[in-house]
Amino acid sequence: MAVKPKFTAQQEQVARIAKALSHPARVYILEKLNGLNSCCTSGEMICDIPIARSTLSQHLKELKYSGLIQGNIEPPKIKYCINRKNWKIAKLLLNEFLK
Numbered sequence: 001m002a003v004k005p006k007f008t009a010q011q012e013q014v015a016r017i018a019k020a021l022s023h024p025a026r027v028y029i030l031e032k033l034n035g036l037n038s039c040c041t042s043g044e045m046i047c048d049i050p051i052a053r054s055t056l057s058q059h060l061k062e063l064k065y066s067g068l069i070q071g072n073i074e075p076p077k078i079k080y081c082i083n084r085k086n087w088k089i090a091k092l093l094l095n096e097f098l099k
Contacts, residue, residue, distance in 0.1 A: 042057060
């Protein structure tokens, strides 16, 4: 029986990024956070986006899993911002993938 090759770490990372970009709410969140010079809370985001707070939380969780955003806990709130290091990596990976 032939052994199937495994996916590379780069292929898995591109897939995580693509999944993060696969919903318009997550694209909106990324655009909003990327345009800010500081972080913001989900409470500040919920005013501008046509989804429920619980749905926003799920999208933020997916974006954190992808590594594109980070959450800084400042009790009782979490402030979200772009993870600049991973943002740069994502741009490089997607440019390479889409060439």
